[in-house]
Amino acid sequence: MSMSPYSFRLAAQSLHREKWINLLSVLTIASGLLVISVALLVAYNVNAATGKLPEKFALTVYLNDNLGREKIDALIGALKKKQSVAQVRFIPKDEAMKELKTMLKNANYVFEGLDENPLPDSLEIRLKREAVSPEEVKKLTGDIGRMQGVAEIDYGEKFLAALHSVKSGVRTVGLSIITIIVAGIIFVCYSTVKILFYRRTEEIETFKLLGATRAFIRAPFIIEGGVIGMAGGLISLMSVYVLYYVVLTRMSSVVPLLSNILFPLDLFLLLPLSGLLLGVAGAVIAVGRLRY
Amino acid sequence: MIQFSNVTKDYENQTALRDISFVIEKGEMAFITGPSGSGKTTLLKLIYSAEKPDRGNISVAGWDLDQLKASSIPYLRRNIGVVFQDFRLLGNRNVFDNVAMALRIRGMGEREIRTKVFETLKSVNLRHKSDSYPKGLSGGEQQRVVIARAMVADPTVLLADEPTGNLDPDTAESVMRTFKDINARGTTMLIATHNRELYRNTGRKVIRLEGGTLVGVGPG
Ligand SMILES: Nc1ncnc2c1ncn2[C@@H]1O[C@H](COP(=O)(O)OP(=O)(O)O)[C@@H](O)[C@H]1O
Numbered sequence: 161m162s163m164s165p166y167s168f169r170l171a172a173q174s175l176h177r178e179k180w181i182n183l184l185s186v187l188t189i190a191s192g193l194l195v196i197s198v199a200l201l202v203a204y205n206v207n208a209a210t211g212k213l214p215e216k217f218a219l220t221v222y223l224n225d226n227l228g229r230e231k232i233d234a235l236i237g238a239l240k241k242k243q244s245v246a247q248v249r250f251i252p253k254d255e256a257m258k259e260l261k262t263m264l265k266n267a268n269y270v271f272e273g274l275d276e277n278p279l280p281d282s283l284e285i286r287l288k289r290e291a292v293s294p295e296e297v298k299k300l301t302g303d304i305g306r307m308q309g310v311a312e313i314d315y316g317e318k319f320l321a322a323l324h325s326v327k328s329g330v331r332t333v334g335l336s337i338i339t340i341i342v343a344g345i346i347f348v349c350y351s352t353v354k355i356l357f358y359r360r361t362e363e364i365e366t367f368k369l370l371g372a373t374r375a376f377i378r379a380p381f382i383i384e385g386g387v388i389g390m391a392g393g394l395i396s397l398m399s400v401y402v403l404y405y406v407v408l409t410r411m412s413s414v415v416p417l418l419s420n421i422l423f424p425l426d427l428f429l430l431l432p433l434s435g436l437l438l439g440v441a442g443a444v445i446a447v448g449r450l451r452y
Numbered sequence: 453m454i455q456f457s458n459v460t461k462d463y464e465n466q467t468a469l470r471d472i473s474f475v476i477e478k479g480e481m482a483f484i485t486g487p488s489g490s491g492k493t494t495l496l497k498l499i500y501s502a503e504k505p506d507r508g509n510i511s512v513a514g515w516d517l518d519q520l521k522a523s524s525i526p527y528l529r530r531n532i533g534v535v536f537q538d539f540r541l542l543g544n545r546n547v548f549d550n551v552a553m554a555l556r557i558r559g560m561g562e563r564e565i566r567t568k569v570f571e572t573l574k575s576v577n578l579r580h581k582s583d584s585y586p587k588g589l590s591g592g593e594q595q596r597v598v599i600a601r602a603m604v605a606d607p608t609v610l611l612a613d614e615p616t617g618n619l620d621p622d623t624a625e626s627v628m629r630t631f632k633d634i635n636a637r638g639t640t641m642l643i644a645t646h647n648r649e650l651y652r653n654t655g656r657k658v659i660r661l662e663g664g665t666l667v668g669v670g671p672g
């Protein structure tokens with residue numbers, strides 16, 4: 161495709177002459193990309209908010225009474241060999257009691273008349289980040305439960321499952337929205353370029369009779385599609401940033417959680433660029449399908 | 453330069469040209485004449501490959517149109533300047549841009565385009581109208597813009613379809629003078645006209661058509 165400087169001039173002329181059609185397409189594309197970027201913003205923040213949770217996630221294994229140091233060490237050794245386990249810490253019952261007492265500092269009466277420590281020894285197991293999924297954890301707890309000396313296992317089963325369904329839900333819904341809108345944007349660019357083309361058929365016929373090549377005739381439309389798409393991308397970028405700013409400054413006093421939302425900087429590049437690519441794609445499909 | 457060998461052209465419902473053969477030599481200035489509907493415009497369209505013959509062969513400027521790929525048609529047309537019967541001026545562009553378009557489609561640089569377009573407009577006495585739009589011009593002025601556009605790229609062949617069709621005798625006279633100048637520079641010319649005055653007593657080749665058949669080739 162030969163892009164002479166004149167191709168850009170023809171594209172600029174058409175952008176100016178057909179400014180209402182073009183503006184309409186730009187705004188349509190911008191609203192589509194705005195929906196996509198809000199979806200991305202939500203997904204990004206859900207991910208950022210839940211991203212650190214697996215590190216905090218831990219299993220607590222309560223041990224049988226009076227197991228003896230040797231058996232405990234053997235158990236720890238066996239656990240450490242497991243692939244999904246990152247770290248095992250032994251918590252003697254005295255330490256557990258001390259922790260409990262500091263936690264309940266203001267309610268010391270609970271411990272009155274307690275001359276023996278009723279808490280069991282326990283092991284705190286931290287998992288490798290990638291191993292924290294409901295299936296993995298269920299399998300692991302099954303294994304550990306069958307080990308000698310283990311009395312009980314405690315972990316946030318429901319919490320973990322909920323976290324995972326939220327994450328995969330966000331991903332599925334987000335991907336479907338994005339796919340539909342991307343197809344929509346390509347279609348808008350395709351239709352716009354087709355309309356622009358038909359409005360100029362007489363001029364194009366004359367260009368051909370004067371000896372214009374297909375590339376000369378097509379290039380301005382592809383440039384125009386790209387410009388429309390990129391303009392849509394820039395407008396959506398401005399809108400989503402304004403939206404983010406308003407939510408951050410106005411809404412966060414009402415909903416404190418919102419004061420933590422982040423704006424992914426990638427959007428500054430992603431939106432104009434994807435607008436450009438979608439616009440060019442629509443235009444290429446349009447001029448490729450036309451007979452002339 | 454232009455050779456027709458047994459060329460026949462049918463439209464869906466009728467035959468526009470039947471078994472036409474003739475030769476126009478390099479540097480010649482020839483005429484096609486015949487009543488309206490006799491096939492003059494169709495014959496010119498076959499030359500710049502806007503229509504395809506149903507039978508026979510055509511060669512133009514060394515190109516065998518039978519063998520011509522669709523992607524080569526633009527390059528054939530760059531050797532041929534055409535003065536269209538219906539002008540085909542772009543109403544949303546001024547005179548300068550209309551003439552310049554013939555050079556822009558070739559990818560010529562803007563500076564060179566300015567020089568060539570103004571020079572050509574001067575030769576058809578339209579230098580002062582370069583900023584006007586076609587709608588603001590008289591019929592004769594529009595005709596001369598079309599001629600300027602056809603000649604600006606120095607084509608080897610220039611075709612003109614009824615170039616004096618709606619001009620008064622004086623303007624027609626000046627258009628013919630321009631054509632003679634172009635021809636004198638070596639451009640092969642083929643002019644379709646039903647105006648006898650243009651070729652009478654010139655001694656130039658005249659191709660006579662009637663109802664799509666060639667009824668004679670001879671000096672005017
Ligand atoms: N595109 C077309 N489709 C069908 N018939 C046509 C077409 N163009 C011309 N004709 C017919 O072919 C014949 C020759 O037309 P044309 O070449 O325009 O003649 P001229 O230029 O001598 O007036 C006419 O009868 C005309 O009606």
Ligand SMILES: [Mg+2]
Binds near residue numbers: 492493494613
């Ligand atoms: Mg005609």
